Amino acid sequence: MRKILVVGAGQSGLQIALGLQSHGYEVTLMSNRTADEIRSGRVMSTQCMFHTALRHERDLQLNFWESQAPKIEGLGVSVAAPGSWGEGPAARAIDWLGHLDGFAQSVDQRVKMAGWMETFAQRGGQLVIHGAAVGDLDYFSRTYDLVLVSAGKGELVQMFGRDPERSPYSQPQRALAVSYVHGLGPRPEHPDTEAVRCNLVPGVGELFVMPTLTTSGRADILFWEGIPGGPLDVFDGVKDPAEHLSLTLGLMEKYVPWEYARATEVELTDAGGVLSGRYAPTVRNPIGRLPGGGLVLGVADVVVANDPITGQGSNSASKCAAAYLGSILEHGDKEFDEAWMRSTFDRYWDTAQHVTKWTNAMLAPPPEHILGLIGAAGQLPQVADRFANGFNDPADFENYFYEPEKTQAYLAEISGT
Structure with missing residues (x-):
């Protein structure tokens, strides 16, 4: 039985932990707060999850609040x-x-994370309530087959260096x-x-x-x-x-x-x-190197943190968890080495790059062709619907959003001119 440590009990960490648990892995989950502390604490996010992210939860039968949350x-x-x-x-x-x-749907993360954490423990998962430091991970990396870091704040994030080519902003926008x-x-x-x-x-x-x-x-x-x-x-x-x-x-x-x-x-x-x-949107190197030589893999907003202007945080976390879970299951009993970690992140980046590009574009003053597109959506319902569904699949914006020529061609096609 493979032993995996997940550090951080947010959307992605818990989704991965519960997914691995359902496939028979021996999973330890570290959280700096108990379920009761999360439930009675301060709100953590503005999560609104679209169809694909919700489907990932349904696939793992974790959609506990689907009948209660507004549709x-x-x-x-x-x-x-x-x-x-x-x-x-x-x-x-x-x-x-x-x-x-x-x-x-949107479910307050205080409700969801507390409920999922209790489910993980009820299903026999090892739950450790402790804030992890780099020194802790140095020790754990020698006793687990794989360590995943999904705690998006604090000392642990500093292990993952900023990727300047993918991070155009150095300050909060x-x-x-x-x-x-x-x-x-x-x-x-x-x-x-x-x-x-x-x-x-x-x-x-x-x-x-x-x-x-x-x-x-x-x-x-x-x-x-x-x-x-x-x-x-x-x-x-x-x-x-x-x-x-x-x-x-x-x-x-x-x-x-x-x-x-x-x-x-x-x-x-x-x-x-x-x-x-406030925080600066940042893409980081996905592999963290520990003082003792061990490697850990960053998850979700540890490695790709976008501004919430496009409402993608929990969606991206769910998609990252699904991609990582697939890579772990497919890898079988082989070593989780650096090459595997990089290819696993690349699998997620195939999706995440579209979110990052779109979000960074929305943070800048809109160019004339985008203002024209948003204005045209008021007269052309097909344009409004396509833009709305881009929140579920941001890759579609490549087809008509960024380049004025593609925007003009699309609007001409829809309006019949």
Whole structure:
């Protein structure tokens, strides 16, 4: 029986651990918090998982909350008219809703990670509650066939060197602020459609609104992404959750009043329902070298950390877990050497590179042809639907999004001109 250590109990680490466990591997999972501590702690993310990522969970029969979480059937885009917020309420220059081919869902990671961790232990997995340091891994690498590092913060990440060719940004490109709320009303234009709403405020930032399942039931996530140094970059140092929500709503009233109009009665789901911070999008070398000579393999956002502007974090984590699980199972009883580690990461990078390219493009000011494409989606439902489904399969953006010639040819084809 092969022995594998997974360090970090997030989406990818737990999905891999449970997957390996179901195939008879002897798996040890290290987490710096218990399931109860996770469940009662602060929110960790703004996860919205699209069809492919949800399918990976279904394949492992880990979709425990599918019947309870809202079924997200659409993705809407609104663009504030540039400068319209200077003299009163902002106006919308663009507003449309694209329909997803397969529904998406969001489950608060406090609910999911705690539940999955308990399942892992109930199924006989070795669960170690301990924050791992490099020295710990140096010891463990000699007693396990493979060590996977999926803890995306702290000392362990420093083992994986930044890949400058794949990391165009060295500084954070957005200041992030999240609030989980009850009491958000429906969008009057589509009152019966659960949808993620992407509100773009040119030169200022973005507000994302998404339905979710949290510890207290159905809720919505209000998520600001502010350009650093701009008017949305006001959450650093805010410790009081009520002040955090008040700031969120005040900015909504000014920049996206159409969303604020349905948020006048909201309240936080709980005192841990807010989060703020920032980080630089970074791709890292996937192999970490320990002082004693052992090798460890980085997982998900340890090695590919994108800004959440495209909502890909938990999707990428699920896809990474599926790719790594496949590589481990196919490898049989052969040694997990450096060549295998590199080819395993490359298998994931085949998918992840499209996410990274798209996300980095969305962080930059949009070129004219992309503004034209987003505008055309308001008149051409096929364009809106294709853009929405790109959140599930970002590789499709290669076909019509990045190059003006491809965009123009696609729009001409759809519009019949």
